[in-house]
Amino acid sequence: MPAFHNLYRHGFVRVAAFAPHVAPGDPMENAQRLIALAKEADKSRAALVLFPELSLTGYALDDLHHQALILQSAEQAAAALIEASRDLMPVLVAGAPVAVDGQLYNCALIIHRGRLLGVVPKSYLPNYREFYEKRWFAEGPSAIADSVRYAGQDAAFGTKLLFAADDLPGFSFMAEICEDLWAVHPPSLDGALAGANIIVNLSASNALIGKAREREALVRVQSQRTLSAYIFAASGSGESTTDLTWDGQTLACELGETIAQGPRFEDNAGLVTEIDGERIVQDRLRFSTFRDGARNAREHLTGWRKVSFTLAPPLDETLPLERTIRRFPFVPSDRERLDEDCFEAWSIQVEALVQRLRSSGISRAVIGISGGLDSTQALIVTARAFDRLALPRESILAYTLPGFATSEATRGQAIALAGAMGVTHREIDIRPAAERMLADLGHPYAEGRAEYDVTFENVQAGLRTDYLFRAANHEGALVIGTGDLSEAALGWCTYGVGDHMSHYNVNAGLPKTLIQHLIAWAARTGRAGEAAGPVLERILATEISPELVPAGENGQIQSTQGVIGPYPLQDFTLHYVARYGFGPEKIAFLQETAWGESSRSDWPDHVAEADRHHYAMADILKWLDVFHTRFFGQSQFKRSAVPNGPKLTSAGALSPRGDWRMPSDMSAKLWREAIARLKDELGD
Known part of the structure; x- marks a missing residue:
């Protein structure tokens, strides 16, 4: 070979x-x-x-x-x-x-x-x-x-x-x-x-x-x-x-x-x-x-x-690429181009929501804010859409819904952001309702045992969605979705709840790596308002976590990227799978060229030092396996039932009405076998 x-x-x-x-x-x-x-x-x-x-x-x-x-x-x-x-x-x-x-x-x-x-x-x-x-x-x-x-x-x-x-x-x-x-x-x-x-x-x-x-x-x-x-x-x-x-x-x-x-x-x-x-x-x-x-x-x-x-190239030689492969396919390396793309992405989101509000005749919005990236971007977009329609920002109802693992840091960031954006903040503590539901289900947590399983997590996620939709009914409002493209690709969302379901999802077409830069751009350019700048910086510095499981004895919090992989790698894979249909072997070669220890790619100035990582081939193959298993074998049924939302990048929005159609009961066997063969070949 x-x-x-x-x-x-x-x-x-x-x-x-x-x-x-x-x-x-x-x-x-x-x-x-x-x-x-x-x-x-x-x-x-x-x-x-x-x-x-x-x-x-x-x-x-x-x-x-x-x-x-x-x-x-x-x-x-x-x-x-x-x-x-x-x-x-x-x-x-x-x-x-x-x-x-x-x-x-x-x-x-x-x-x-x-x-x-x-x-x-x-x-x-x-x-x-x-x-x-x-x-x-x-x-x-x-x-x-x-x-x-x-x-x-x-x-x-x-x-x-x-x-x-x-x-x-x-x-x-x-x-x-x-x-x-x-x-x-x-x-x-x-x-x-x-x-x-x-x-x-x-x-x-x-x-x-x-x-x-x-x-x-x-x-x-x-x-x-x-x-x-x-x-x-x-x-x-x-x-x-x-x-x-x-x-x-x-x-x-x-x-x-x-x-x-x-x-x-x-x-x-x-x-x-x-x-x-x-x-x-x-x-x-x-x-x-x-x-x-x-x-x-x-x-x-x-x-x-x-x-x-007959060319007869020497296939037995090591011939790495001279060509530079961009580490962040969704994020331009050039700062000026990045600013242009951020303005365009933000404007597309705003325009989409403006049209949805106009067509529905609704003049109020409900959004759950966590102090994390996705809900922050959705709130920034919603505020601008209300400005465009000459609607008061007070008609945006931003809810914090603290659960068993909500940190004071993220809760404080969410409250501070709502204040800086001039929207109406409300809070509902979901823990009493969650404890009641867990007790009704006979869950061990209700008996004092620290069993943090999927039921424990999804009771909280589901209650948040219930409250947001019922609040929207009560207030005559539209529920604004926050789930992003990367989460949809990996199925990192609970079926039918807030990061999956809404009345309209402005983030549907946004990969996580671009959301980070959109928020940084909003802070840098004052698009979210001068008062929001400092809190946006704190949000960008916060580790990505669903905050559904309490921190361990060592203070280690639940890490999203520890489960589904680093978003830079997974967004890279998403781009080449959804846009070009490449197989895992080709993607592994490209990822090693871009992200390996010997990569010659320059780091864009706008990538923070803390995000400048290299990855060994063993890690690349590990996370490729996770991506392909989740994307092809586990998550399509969720993507088949997503709400409306705007497409923003050439990779599409994974909507079954737009760019992406595949059977919900598909197997990932073909892709996983290819990755297994590659692991055997490379000894990783």
Whole structure:
């Protein structure tokens, strides 16, 4: 079996893109420079190496493209590059002028292990402002030939070529050249529908102020529109600067996200990163419009040909990812982006509740507050919704409902928050009613025995819900839900009670890791009011606990994360299970990359020191087992009966009316067996 710590085992494809220092008009010298960079990429076990447009000759040769000696030398240089590739693993994509049937084409040469796999001519030739390509080249789609004899080899020729590794699922690519991307209908639109997961662009785009941003935007959007990865390499140093300058920009984007950028204005600049082929395949499976696009564009997809090759990556080696995997997929690393996302999430919650209050005609709300994260966020949202509707905050009835394990600290935080928010606070001590119910049930606790079982816990949880709903009946109010997305995924809620049931749940789409940052953002920006800031800070510093079981003799309180796992790890798993459908083996590899002791990921500034943990593989597998057992085998019946609430993230809200549908009586056997095999393999 391939090594677990080998990126190719997990559906990744390592790619490189370079902007080599060009020797204009000296193809053989350029070939040697490309060979040197290809050997570097081979050492890193890259599967694909991209070079810029006309990289064997130089782009800015102008009329010299029609010089016979240049064209002959370019073909000889291509032969040298092909020969040098025999002992190299990666597929090489280089640019050269190629004459076919009396026409000259600006082409991409696709080379692998001594073979010229194909030659792809440029489709769209710019002939405006500084560009005069129609003076020298013919458009690719006008070509009649479907094969070419070049550099001593016969190869497929045309704009509709798909290159696919027969031994690496997910590694399929097509090439387009520079202006093709700027066209109204880029060839990559059809190439993606024809099966290309990766699009490469050989470019000679010159440098202008702001143009690098324009290129990145185009590449990023095209990767999103085509549900693909898009690799871009532009000409760099050495090109003639008679009238233009070249920056050597290299980019890699995947599904609308920039995953790597090389430096600009440097000799031999470039990047090495990985494309997640499985992620692309999974997205295409789930997006029905991608399938519809293939159907509607059928006439454009005729004539596409697949050229197969065998990559033979070294699967027995340890090959960790160069690519950074975000530890917090729901929380942006950049502070400015985090603030934008927090504002948007908060606004979505507020807008959702405003509409529910308007449509119901109800002008009062009941919410149970515990001094913990979820009810705090729900109260902040509710207060803002009432402000939007010009309703008095006094009409928000915030109840504290202390039970057998409620601490004075959390109770005090809840009361202080209600005061700071200007809502009406009420308190009902549920202990007398709970003692009566336990006695009626014949529970050992009623006889003085400290038996803190599920009945003991749920009697308290159920009574709180009973009081909130009856208070809402009595006051003509709406019960605001507090349960979050992470709890729904793990089934960390009691069926039919407060963290599961409400009239409307504003937190339904919020993962726990994002809730923490939303509250911190509210404190930092004053969204909850200046008076609330200090109490919000105390709430954020409080350990997450349901407070249903009294503290032990050593003062240890009931810990949520001690039972269901650290929320950062479990939210990470939730993202990749619900959004991409990844299996536990792939997720374990990603988690170790992000959270392991050897992780190279930087900690965002907004992550507190106390939350900066690393996890050993044994812990990763332990909590993966907990997640999959609870998510697939124990909790769907609860998710099948959740109240309404807004979706906030791409992972969805796990609502049976929206993103997530699965049988309530499903077994987790398949996932648990996969985790057990992984434990055996890794010895954890």
